[in-house]
Amino acid sequence: MLENQSKELSENREDEITRQLCANGLFMKTTEVEAKLDEGNIQEAESSLREGLSLNSEEARALLGRLEYQRGNLEGALRLFEGIDLQAAIQRVQVSAPPPEKPVTKKNRPREPQQQPAPQHAASLVLEAIYLKAKSLQKLGRTTEAARECKSVLDSVEKIFQQGISDAQVDTRLQETVSHAVELLPALFKDSGDYQEAISAYRRALLSQWNLDNDSCARIQKEFAVFLLHSGVEASPPSLASQVEGSYTPRNNLEEAILLLMILIKKFNSGKAKWDPSVIEHLTFALSLCSQTSVVAKQFEEVMPGVFTRVERWNSLALCYSAAGQTNAAVNLLRKSLHKHEQPDDLVALLLAAKLCSEEPSLAAEGAGYAERGVKNAQGMDEHLKGVGLRMLGLCLGKQAKVPTSDLERSRLQSESLKALDGAIAFEHNNPDLIFELGVQYAEQRNLKAASRYAKEFIDATGGSVLKGWRFLALVLSAQQRFSEAEVVTDAALDETAKWDQGPLLRLKAKLKISQSNPTEAVETYRYLLALVQAQRKSFGPLRTLSQMEEDKVNEFEVWHGLAYLYSSLSHWNDVEVCRMWEGRKEFKPALAAFLDGLLLDESSVPCKVAVGALLCERGKEYQPTLPVARSLLSDALRIDPTNRKAWYYLGMVHKHDGRIADATDCFQAASMLEESDPIESFSTIL
DSSP, rough: OOHHHHHHHHHHHHHHHTTTEEEEEEEEEHHHHHHHHHTTHHHHHHHHHHHHTOOHHHHHHHHHHHHHHHHHHHHHHHHHTOOHHHHHHHHHHHHHOOOOOOOOOTOOOOOOOOOOOOHHHHHHHHHHHHHHHHHHHHTTTTTHHHHHHHHHOOOOHHHOOOTTTOOOTSOOOHHHHHHHHHHHHHHHHHHHTTTHHHHHHHHHHHSOOOOOOOHHHHHHHHHHHHHHHOOOOOOOOOOGGGOOOOOOOOOOOHHHHHHHHHHHHHHHTTTTTTOOOHHHHHHHHHHHTOOHHHHHHHHHHOOOTTTOOOHHHHHHHHHHHHTTOHHHHHHHHHHTTTTTSTTOOOHHHHHHHHHHHTTTTTHHHHHHHHHHHHHHHGGGGGGGGGHHHHHHHHHHHHHHHHSSSHHHHHHHHHHHHHHHHHHHHOOTTTTTHHHHHHHHHHHHHHOOOHHHHHHHHHHHHHTTHHHHHHHHHHHHHTTOOOOOHHHHHHHHHHHTTGGOHHHHHHHHHHHHHHTTOOOOHHHHHHHHHHHHHHHHHHOOOOOOHEEEEEHHHOOOHHHHHHHHHHHHHHHOOOHHHTTTTGGGOOOHHHHHHHHHHHHHHTTTTTHHHHHHOOOOHHHHHTTTTTHHHHHHHHHHHHHOOTTOOOHHHHHHHHHHTTOOOOHHHHHHHHHHHHHHTOSSSSSGGGO
């Protein structure tokens, strides 16, 4: 009740103030002046104010203009403001402006509180009038003129207070005018299309001594950061005069925006400004552009408790860590978020968890559970997300099928994976990524006709602008033994691809040349690819990021490995030695050691398992105890990749050396059948 009474008294006091004009300690009712203005007697109204409040002509016009502005008569306000001589008012204040403040000591301590000189009060009225003139012009759509007037206010204040504004030098009304003008000027330049001037105005607002309060400064910093991020205008670097020696100077829009937003976050955390949730959103966007989401995660961790609920914080951190490639950390956070005592039915968290799990075979079964819950919860307004849930379910089941298991279980998982992806297409029939993933699933199960159809659909859906679509189609054609057509597709893709991104296509082309018995041309293609890979490594330098290495798709070791096999097929042993291939020279121990090192790095690597199994199989001709180890490795490789033709072939050789002729025959038959639909590269290389 006391709060309501206090609020009413405050409103009544404001009404009373608005019905009176005051200056120099004198008051006058606004009704007297308004009556004369309504009759068009501007000179009489001005004269009445000058006599009643002891004002000069400029001050009277400033008060009248403010009154007209408050009444909504913008044209009338502009007519009054036009007659004000701003420069004359500034000169009067400059004469009486106080000197810069000195430290207070016993000798110079003032005996009485200092009062502001009368000329400053007059300047305050005039500067407010020019600010209101700018506001009037803005509302009338004359933004260029408005910017010019608003700039004149700040220029005038800088002339009056050359050392910057302090609390002791200005009255409250003048400080309010300055604060409003500082915020308004960049907006006016933006509205008028003068973006470089807007940038200069933002920097001037933040670097000059305007005595702004923390909230005003925070608003300007946020607006400037948003402008830098989304305007599409490249800001010129700050002037040398504004740079402090030894301080960090942003090199581009993105760096300057990130710097501003991180300063804002620091202010929020220290309680110097009110929390604004949009700031962390803009910072997340900015840092995501430069692949620094781990920095965003740190910012979320430092936000004071109570700003976000713990589930919101966990989900946000999970997004950050997932973008930074820290899948396990992200999944652990989502497990906490989706616990039965937290928010187990959060649809977005379920879908994110399913997506992350679909990238790791060991997490695929858990991801399938999240996806199923997501499909179940996608109801009502969220029903459109059911397609996303089905897609994640299909990917998880497909990845789960690659975990060593029985043939029956693998067949069941693959069938359910295709069923889920087909169901997702019904909801998202125009989703290119879903079309691509469905095509790869069919290809891995050797349904090449369906895979070819989806590969062409993907190319049509993306307008041929996505490289992996052309690679996929070329691989499907190679699996159909249509090598010349695959090479045509690869050449077409090379013509449309920047040289820096041609690595995967060149590797594909080299293998196609080998398949068509053109080893000389294959060598030339490999050499060109090697030069490209080495140039990329040198350009990025030793500090190359994980994302940059992943984007390369082709590493130098792969190229040397391919060249070694090619030279060994041509019996160019000197070249093979350069490529560090011991296998072709029958040097068993170094070759075995190299492949075992590969298995230590990735225990699920099918190529390494097959290579070691092949070496032990050859060794088994002379030393029988190696055959059981070879059989175990090759069988394990086939549990992971049952379509690996080489694994079937070498397993057949192991059975042959061990005297199991019937088993060997079955393995050779499987290898022969797979050879008819074996792509020159695994379909998994394009995922």
